[in-house]
Amino acid sequence: MSKKPMFKHAFYFISDSTITDICAIEQAKEACKNELFAFQYREKGKCIDEMIAGAKGIAAVCRKSKVPFIVNDSLEVALAVDAGGLHIGQTDVEYAIARKHLGNDKIIGVTANSVKDAEKAVALGADYIAAAPIFKTATKKDAGDAKGIAFARGVAEIAKGAGMPVVGIGGITLENAYSVLGAGVFTVCAISASLRDGRIKETVSRFNEIIKSK
Template sequence: MNRKDLSLYLVTDKELAKDKALEDVVEEAVKGGVSMVQIREKEACSKDFYQLAASIKKVLEKYKVPLIINDRLDIALAVDADGLHIGQSDLPYHVARKILGPNKIIGLSVESTEQAKEANQLDVDYIGLSPVFSTQTKNDIAKPLELEGVKEIMSFSKHAAVAIGGINSENAADLIKAGADGIAVVSAIVCSPDPCKAANKLKQIVNMSLSHKATDT
């Protein structure tokens, strides 16, 4: 199992970036402390998705930050990404693992305690707790888990977990305290006029919270 740094996980959204090049947003975010990047482009055609992924991969290679592709196994293979993130209705984990091989990162979205228990039977590299709070960046979401849901899942999950959905500098520390290993954000960084500064602020909060958690245990 790959234990990657999930502390500050950026999920992209080209539409939210508006007139800014997504490659520039990603690079500034990584400079600010983003530890992993997932490209999620639901509306892009295959050619555009591939070209964007290949371009962002070049940026991330300079900083040794892993590139994760959302849903699209074909794109992950085409650009030789570091990993793939799948949802409950996507390609089954065992199929993705067979095709990608043992050394790629595979993350799985978990939307309930039942799904988290089922995920314990899989050798995924991490789970994405989604959504923690209500969010405007994804329409097809389940009922928010809230902090209590995160606490419950992390009390029995064997996997590292990153929380996503409505996360910002005001609630990031609470999620780490609840048991998450990191936070995943979209608009908190992509929509910021200064992605580097926004990422740095979140990174400091997460790192401080993780150090407090380590001390408490």
């Protein structure tokens, strides 16, 4: 029997220390005061040793809060800290390789930038799909053009038959989250919106209210 945690119907938090003075571990401490779908450690521009050191502390915070801890992109970091899982984009390590190294009890999420990507993620057996980018975003420089609500709806329909949760990401705000969730996605992630004003706990709580109302 799989030991993977059940995903809570709650906000998906992704760290980013480039748009705030709040360090990643403090982001985790504040975000984990709320229910979370997962906490993803995403720190660009750091060397592997720095990432592993940072990930260890955050992993401990997430374990204490019973929040799934996901590492972005780096299989090496995920393995080094025994993370709860790994999130991979279309240009990252292949799903089959990640699954081979992580085993069946770890979470692997996959970014879908198209309906075809979503179909592939379902066929591979990913644990969740991140549909991106829904709206224009400045957080991820190579995210590409906004895909829109119709795209989110299409990915949600594809994943529905497999019972796979879909996360809407890219330009999400407290104001437009309703429309994204209305397209059938399970939850949302909003990096800029959750970090820019420094009130992480309160902002995540507001997102959770919206998510749970759908």
